[in-house]
Amino acid sequence: MIGLVSFTDPRKTALSHERESAIKEKHEKLLKELSEEFEILDINAELGKYSEEIFGINSVEEAIEAGRIAKSKGVSGVILGLWHWTESNLVTYFIKEANVPILLYSDGDPNWAGATCVTSVGASLWESSVNEYAIRHSRVIGDVELVKAWARASEAIKALSERALLLFGGTYTLGMEHLMDDLPRLKKFVGDFIILDQYVVIKEGESIEDEKVEEFYNWLMKNTNVKFDNKMLTPEVLKKQIRLYLGAKKIVEERKERVSGISIKCQPELSEVYGVTACTIPAFFPFNQDAFGEKPIIPATCEGDIKGTISSALLYYLSGKPPLFGDIKYVDDEIVIIANCGASSLYYARLSDDAYENLRAVTIQGQCQGKSGGALTYRTPPAEFTVARLIRRNGKYYLLYFFTEGVEITEEIERKLKWGKQWPHTAIKNPLDSQDFIRVMGANHLSLVPGDYTAEIEYVTKIWGIEGIDLSDPIEVKKFLKS
Template identity: 25%
Template sequence: MARIGLISLSDGRDYVHSGIVEFVRSTEDRLAAALAEAGHEVVRASTPVFANTEATSAGREIEAAGVDLTVLHYCVWAFPHFTMLAAGALRGPLVLVANPDPVQPGMVGMLAAGGALDQIGRRHTRLWGDPASVVATIGTRGNAAAAVAKLRGSTFGRIGGRPMGMNTAVANTDQWQRQFGIDVEEIDQWEIVRRAEAADPAEKRTAREWLERHATVRYDGVKLTPELLERQIGAYLAMRSLIDEWHLDFTGVKGQPELTRHFATMDVAEAFLNDPYDWNGPKETHVCATEADMDGALTMQLMKHLSGTPVLFADVRHYHADRDIWDLCNSGQHATWFAARSDDPAENLARVTLHPEVFFFPAGGASVHHIAAPGRMTLARLTRLDGAYRLQLMPGEFENYDEATTAALEAQSTPEWPHAFARLDVPAETFLSRFGANHIHAVPGDLRPELREVCDLLGMTLDEFTRG
């Protein structure tokens, strides 16, 4: 939910304002109550604005409160320069809201103020209607503004460099700082190896035993042993220490080929960083992208801020044309939460199998396998076209099948890895000819309205895929 500022604008003639101020306040009360009932935190200016000094002080008051978005509220005729003065003190996005009333010309006030903002190039959104009719739209834009605001001042930890020549995994750090306000901390993968070896042996053992109790662990004595599983757990603990020490808000780990050839895969670490729990209990999810995919991690971080849930990371591995479904599958990256999407880790882990790693990864370790639970999903990815960011966005459905069908589908790719079988609301020809990366990301539900607003706030192109 968002932190929303609220300023009501009034008439600058004192004798007029004194006769309408109670109407302004009561109308503002209704809008504030509707926003609060929707779950938002509302910060109201101390008084309706009726003078130029009040306009500036109200803007400064709301700006100092650190709001994500400010609503400028018009239920009466309001002098337009009050809006300009208030907006001059506000750095965040603006929504102009008119409460149509045949007696009071609030809509006239909004149009006059909006036109003045247009003249100086100050972008804003306009809405009109009673509080019940506008609160959802304000909330959608507020949630998007909150997600964008959380990016600014954050730090991405890039562990390792470009993986296997993957250009789409590498972004321009200057562009990130300018457009999103994100700093990038470069850290060598040796830190994972060094810290994993030094991690607490007792915690590594406790974590291994917890996984053995709740998931199915298929040791083979070669690619997956208790020692290798504890090494992967040590990598998770190493990442946690790096995150705490360097104050990293989200991360990505190169992994291939150095760690996967000579140390162990990062599958366990990446899965549980993205999970809302580990063997110590509930925790905040931490977005960690495999193959140090910067734009993938950025997409996930935005979607996490909007959804509050873990975010799927997957390769677009295969298209089953006979079924019109996609196999979204990538090593052990999927958070185990997606197995059942339950608040109870035991319920999710009951559907998880730790397989010995496949021949791609000579160092061995566990691959964290499960089938993503069914449900309506939002799928998205930030990609770049000629250097400019765009958000590629589409709805879809994760599907589950009977055991024999699932096994047959898995066998066509890599059965040891996690899979999400997705029916996308876009023709395969359109997707494959336009999608700008090999990785894709997903969260439950329909976040398309919020992601459209994110694009508008960040000045990005929206590339929305549809069936039509």
């Protein structure tokens, strides 16, 4: 839920019925536009301002009460309508009480002094710095689409802050230290962390009724192309993989905490010791369908990658679309190939809203690593994508991101693939030359979703108070590399 509140001039001698009528009209227009996509809390309505001569907030008492209303209703952020003039300290009183992200907005109408108000209030918030949201407020003039981008960012941040990441097996796979992190410090971004041993997934999976496993198995046989090889992938192995997914699903459904994303460590405890890879988990959790019908999308990653899971969850809450997660497998000056070690969201097999169209493009075949297991193979068709990755360097967080086009994986590219050919592959245009791309990467994993969400990500970094690095901007990249 996003709050909307409009302010006005508190001076009695400045009372203008024409001005108040204009402020009310502008407020209502913005309210209507935003309500098409978001749940909006009309704070002026909560204060009963529609029945008063003065529509805008015009006193310290009202500003404080407006802030308390915003806080009590649990809004993700508040848009402040600064259509003409208000005294800046009224906004300061408001933000001290509300203590949520804020955006200062005016429609740029030359009949009124909106630009004067936005710059005056913004400068005063910087000067007073009464809390982090005053310091890191945003400002927009006359661009409602940017306002919506900010609202999506605020809603995504709120969703992450109220939910937990579930790490099956913890973190730190195969000695990759960048997969670890300072978990208490990361609660700046996410609500909590649930760490469960991978044995609970095995145990719950083994408790699943045989009939349910058979139903899932038959569903896969009917809707995907399964290639048994009597070595890495047999019917028994595939059923063990199904049990891992159903066991994890049962655990998530029974948790009281709301889960924003999961990661399965897999290697080596499942892939080597238990003897089967857990590829059904990153395939089906970030997908809207399984054998038992439609289901919620939950971002899922591998190897206990905490920052990768946060990156995937952030992209999901910004877009509402299943995020893809995988390794940076190949880089040259033209393309980057992302291929996860056995499975990624099955949505990317065809990028279709029809789950079964995606499934028909999936082949399940023997893995190239681990003792046994099936990889879920596909090639992502070309589209436009937003790519993101939260990283940490020397204790400081950065969010790397860029908007790019997908590239068709041609026969020529396909012939070059050897190791992990069974894995799902996604090719995108490289925003940099190969050397700079390799130098700037703070991880071997990336997350992406279809569509352009770069404006939203810029607002996320501002609200979080971290630096965003747009990899399509050479100046930002060079600055990061030199720092």
